[in-house]
Every structure is written in structure tokens, then in C-alpha cells.
Ligand SMILES: Nc1ncnc2c1ncn2[C@@H]1O[C@H](COP(=O)(O)OP(=O)(O)O)[C@@H](O)[C@H]1O
């Protein structure tokens with residue numbers, strides 16, 4: 193497997209940037225921003241919670257693009273791109289769910305509740321886990337890629353559901369994303385501003401992390417396929 | 431029908447050599463030769479006809495429905511209040527699992543006998559095949575749903591025959607069978623396909639299922655419009671998404 | 687051979703399943719009205735080739751043109767002039783012969799008035815008129831195969847693709863099928879048949895081709911091939927492939 197040096201350098205740079213951004217993001221969330229009025233320190237997890245959700249949203253959205261592009265071009269690289277995005281998206285969604293549960297324990301006094309928001313994110317996670325199941329169940333590579341592309345597109349319905357459900361069920365106990373309700377009791381502009389800045393910083397950080405992870409996953413997949421091809425070549429030479 | 435429908439417009443470009451690709455001419459849409467709805471009707475009619483003769487699917491689905499309802503009513507010994515709130519859940523869970531039986535078999539049978547190839551060899555739009563199969567499946571599931579309505583009305587002593595509930599029922603089953611028909615055309619190619627269908631179908635239709643249950647509960651409890659109408663809107667949106675997905679994607683699933 | 691005379695035109699066709707190259711740059715021309723027998727060992731890609739011609743499978747690369755229409759882009763037009771018989775009957779067990787054919791008549795968009803008459807005609811032609819109202823499940827293998835042929839010629843296609851139509855037939859049924867295929871093949875219809883029965887393939891066809899290593903390895907008019915020498919020729923052509 194050979195890649196151009198400039199791309200490899202770019203990836204390396206992005207990787208380092210992602211790590212640095214993540215550390216800074218954590219510092220901002222844990223130390224720089226003041227405690228929130230109602231939720232106290234528990235609210236600090238919210239930055240990672242929302243950041244990872246954005247990450248999964250980006251990744252699953254990219255999987256739709258990959259699916260459409262694959263069906264149009266039949267270029268297996270789009271399939272690799274789709275697979276990488278779904279796997280990274282699953283990881284991000286898992287972080288969303290786990291941080292959500294960790295937050296819910298002190299705030300709602302329970303790890304899990306069948307709130308529409310939680311339920312819909314869990315469904316989304318299951319849909320993309322099913323994507324991986326489907327892939328593993330289809331032997332013919334061409335068909336696997338084709339079905340994965342189709343399912344990657346359909347599964348996005350579950351992502352839309354996580355967003356639409358809030359409008360249908362405004363009575364969810366899940367807090368509304370960033371808003372004046374979370375501002376400091378004193379109404380001090382500075383604290384509200386810090387919450388906002390920390391949030392945006394973390395959203396950006398997670399977007400970068402997602403891109404970097406997907407990129408690495410694509411390279412890993414290329415390597416796996418390269419090794420498999422070599423293995424077959426060697427075997428057929430024997 | 432002539433023995434050799436002469437493609438007059440193409441005889442010329444065919445002579446130009448192998449590089450000329452007449453099909454890529456700008457703006458050309460490929461019409462299937464059999465009208466869309468005629469093909470849809472033929473496929474749905476064929477499935478119903480075959481089913482009326484063998485009653486293979488309907489029998490197993492109805493029997494399954496009876497058993498499931500029995501299990502539910504035994505397992506949940508409920509008072510009147512509780513039944514009112516549970517019945518919608520029982521209704522939809524049973525529809526989904528009975529429906530899974532029908533969906534799983536409908537395309538598997540076509541594939542195993544090779545008749546799917548025969549269908550794909552006909553000059554029809556592939557999405558017409560999709561809608562034909564979908565309508566067949568939908569009718570089977572609707573029959574089950576009606577049986578269930580009657581059964582639950584008797585066993586749970588809750589009046590289910592409300593017009594609004596029927597609307598929810600139709601919207602819910604349309605979404606379920608549309609997604610189900612599309613995904614079962616993929617799962618028939620998988621290893622362990624009986625297990626694969628529920629795995630890939632459930633997460634996709636759970637939003638439909640949740641909306642249908644919530645709407646049904648709200649309607650049965652006689653809650654105001656604001657409590658069930660958003661769910662019906664959501665059902666309509668989900669149906670539209672799945673219908674569009676089936677129309678656009680089935681082609682890619684069945685080709686090789 | 688001019689382009690107009692070539693009903694079937696295959697150029698540099700390749701088909702790869704995963705890492706398995708089944709067809710590797712196959713060229714084939716079949717002129718209008720010719721009966722071509724395609725021989726080849728199991729797994730040589732005969733079915734794959736016919737599936738591509740029937741627009742059931744997509745080529746990995748190469749061009750395929752049938753009657754001037756190009757695959758896969760103009761598949762609907764190709765399908766309208768194509769009849770296919772495979773080793774599976776491609777019929778519905780629980781429907782009667784008549785219901786099966788009426789269904790396919792609708793799918794092929796035969797005019798409403800003409801459908802029943804056409805169905806009766808083809809049923810008579812394959813000798814199943816008396817069993818028209820029996821469900822296909824009660825048919826013998828030979829009868830099912832004859833009904834499959836009735837289905838394939840229902841819309842009077844210009845091209846017939848027959849994939850091992852003799853599979854599972856006994857002597858009598860095979861003899862009946864011989865007769866039927868001869869009859870069906872006349873009248874300007876182009877036929878490609880795959881079979882493992884060398885003698886029968888030779889007797890029915892105008893031309894014989896052998897598929898081996900993903901290409902047409904042998905191709906000659908039947909009159910130039912001595913049927914007694916065919917087994918040796920076949921072994922020569924394909925034997926190299928199995929001991930590569
Ligand atoms: N859908 C498929 N997926 C993967 N491999 C296939 C598929 N269809 C056929 N093949 C492979 O292609 C080769 C040729 O098969 P086929 O065309 O059926 O040969 P034939 O009809 O000459 O016996 C075989 O090695 C077979 O395993």
C-alpha cells in the first residue's frame with residue numbers, strides 16, 4: 193500500500209491536531225467553564241455528549257453520501273468509505289449513549305429511562321449495528337457492497353428520527369440543546385458565553401476527530417484488503 | 431407483437447461501431463415496455479391468487495396471531511385500566527411478528543424457485559415489481575390486522591373498531607410492509623436469512639412502530655387531538671420516506 | 687457479417703465475482719436466426735454468460751448488444767425480445783399452467799384481447815392444452831420443462847436463451863423436447879443453448895462453441911465438426927483448462 197507523502201503528512205498533522213484539540217476541549221469543559229446552575233458539575237459531560245452526537249451525525253450522513261456514490265459509480269472505495277463512517281459513527285453514538293447515561297444517573301436518578309430521545313438514539317445505534325450484521329451475512333463481495341450501500345441509506349431514517357421526535361414530543365425530559373435555560377443564574381453574559389464557546393469548541397473538536405478516525409479506518413481497511421489479496425496470490429502460486 | 435421489434439433509431443448507431451453508446455444519448459429516458467401499474471397489478475394479483483390456492487402464509491400468520499394473543503392475555507393478567515393501555519402494544523407487536531413471517535417467505539419463495547428471475551426477465555420497471563410485492567404483503571398484513579382487531583376486542587374487552595384507529599393501522603402497516611419488502615429482498619441473500627430479516631428490519635421500522643403504538647394508545651384513551659395527531663404526521667413522513675426508498679433502491683437490490 | 691445481421695454481439699466481456707474472474711474478455715457474435723450450442727465444463731461460466739445476456743447480471747466490463755439494444759442501459763427493450771428457459775422451471779407451483787401463462791402475458795404486456803388466445807396457442811404447441819387447468823405442482827419434470835418453454839415463447843421473442851434445458855429429463859421427455867426445440871427454433875429465432883450433451887447439442891445447432899477459461903475457446907459451424915470427434919475435441923479444448 194503506498195500513499196502520497198503529502199497526504200500521509202496531512203493525516204499525521206490532523207491526527208496530532210485532533211489529540212491537541214481534544215485535550216484543550218476537555219480542559220475547557222472540566223476547568224475553564226464554570227459549573228452550571230441546575231446541574232452543577234454533571235453538566236460538564238454535556239460537551240462530550242453533544243460533540244460525539246455531532247460526530248455520529250456527520251459519519252452517518254457521510255455513509256449516505258457513500259451509499260449513493262457507490263450505487264452510481266460501483267467504485268469499491270465508496271464502500272470502504274461507507275463502512276469506515278458507519279463504524280466510527282457507531283463508536284461516536286456509543287459515547288453519546290454512555291455519557292448520557294452517566295449524566296442521567298445523578299440528574300434523573302436513573303441510568304436509563306424510555307425517554308423518546310434516549311430511545312431514538314438507541315434505535316439509531318441498533319440500525320447501524322444491523323448494517324454490520326448485514327455485511328457479515330453476505331458472502332459475495334459485490335453484493336455485500338451493494339446491499340451495504342442501500343442499507344446505509346435507509347438506516348439514516350433512524351438518524352432523522354432522533355431529530356424529528358423532539359418536535360413531535362416536546363414533553364421529553366431531555367434538556368434542550370444550548371439555550372438560555374442553562375445560563376448562569378446571575379444572567380452573567382460571561383458564563384453563558386463560556387458555555388457557548390466551550391460547546392462550539394468541543395463540537396469542532398469532535399468533527400475533526402471523526403474525520404481523522406474515518407481516514408485511519410479507510411487506510412486500515414485498504415491494508416486488510418491488500419493483505420487478503422496478497423494471501424490469495426501467494427496461495428495460488430503454491 | 432412482432433417477432434423482432436425493430437429498434438429503428440438504434441440500427442444506425444449500432445453500425446457506427448462498438449464505441450458508440452446509443453444509450454448514453456443525452457436526455458433519453460428508458461421507458462419500460464409494460465405500463466407501470468399494469469405490472470404492479472399483475473404481480474399483486476398473482477401473489478393473491480397463489481395465496482388463495484395454497485393459504486400457506488395466511489394460515490401460519492393467523493395461527494401465529496392467535497397464539498401470540500393467547501400468550502399475551504395469559505401472561506398479562508390485567509384489569510380493565512391496564513388492558514386499555516396495553517392493548518395497543520399487544521396489537522402492534524403481534525402485527526410485526528406475524529408480518530415478519532409473511533415478509534420472510536414472500537421473497538424467499540420467489541428466489542428459491544427461481545421465479546424471481548422469471549419476473550426480472552420481463553420488460554417491466556423493477557420498482558413496479560417492488561410495489562406489486564409490497565401490495566401483496568400489505569394485504570396479508572392487513573388481513574392479520576383485522577383479525578387482531580376482532581380478537582383483541584373480544585379477549586381484551588376494549589373497543590378497537592374506531593375509524594381513527596383504522597387510519598393509524600393502515601399507515602403503520604404501509605410503513606412496515608414497505609420497509610419489510612425492501613429489506614427482505616436483501617435478507618434472502620444472506621446466510622441465516624430467517625434471523626437476518628428481523629435484525630435489519632426492526633431498527634428501521636421501530637420509529638414507525640413507536641409512532642403507531644403511541645397514536646393508538648392516545649386514540650383509545652380518547653385523548654385530545656394534540657396527543658395523537660403529531661404521531662400520525664410522523665407516520666405519514668415515515669411512509670413517504672420508505673416508499674421513496676423502495677421506489678429508488680429496489681432496482682439496485684435485485685440486479686446482480 | 688454486418689452489424690444489422692448480428693442479433694447478439696458481445697465484445698470483451700468480463701465478469702468477476704469478488705476475486706474470481708469467470709469471464710475474461712469474451713467475444714461472441716450470433717447472427718440472426720442461428721442456433722448456437724454452447725459447451726463448457728461446470729463452472730466455466732455458461733450460466734453467467736446467459737444471465738448477462740438476459741440482463742439478470744451486470745457485466746464487470748465489456749459491451750453486450752442484443753438486437754441493437756445495449757445492455758445494461760436498455761435492458762427493458764432487450765427483455766421484451768428475449769425468452770429464457772433454465773434448469774429451474776421458473777414457474778409458480780400453486781398456480782395452474784393457464785394462470786402462470788396469463789400472468790406472464792400481462793407482464794409482457796400482450797394486448798388484453800390477444801392474451802387468452804396466445805396462451806391457448808402456446809399450450810397446444812407444447813402439448814399441454816389438456817392439462818391447462820391443473821396446478822403446476824402436479825406436473826412431471828418433463829411437463830414442467832415444456833411449460834417453461836411455453837412461457838419462454840409466449841411473447842414470441844426474437845432470441846431464446848436455453849440453459850441446460852435437458853437437466854432432469856428422461857429419454858422420452860428429452861426426445862419430446864428435441865422436437866419442440868427444433869420447431870421453436872425455426873422462423874428466424876436466434877437461439878443459444880448450453881448443454882453437457884455433446885451429441886444432442888451438435889444435432890440441434892447450426893454452430894458449436896466451447897467456453898473455457900472465460901473465453902470462447904472453440905467456435906465452428908456444426909457441419910465442419912464431426913459429431914464422433916466432438917468428445918475428443920471437447921476434452922482437448924477444456925482439458926487444458928482443468929490442468930493449468
Ligand atoms: N452469484 C455468484 N456469486 C459468486 N460466484 C458465482 C456466482 N454465480 C456464479 N459464480 C461462479 O462463477 C463460476 C461460473 O458459474 P456458472 O456460470 O454457473 O458456470 P456453468 O453454468 O458453466 O456451470 C463458478 O465458479 C461459480 O462459482
Ligand SMILES: [Mg+2]
Nearest residue numbers: 732733734849
Ligand atoms: Mg450452469
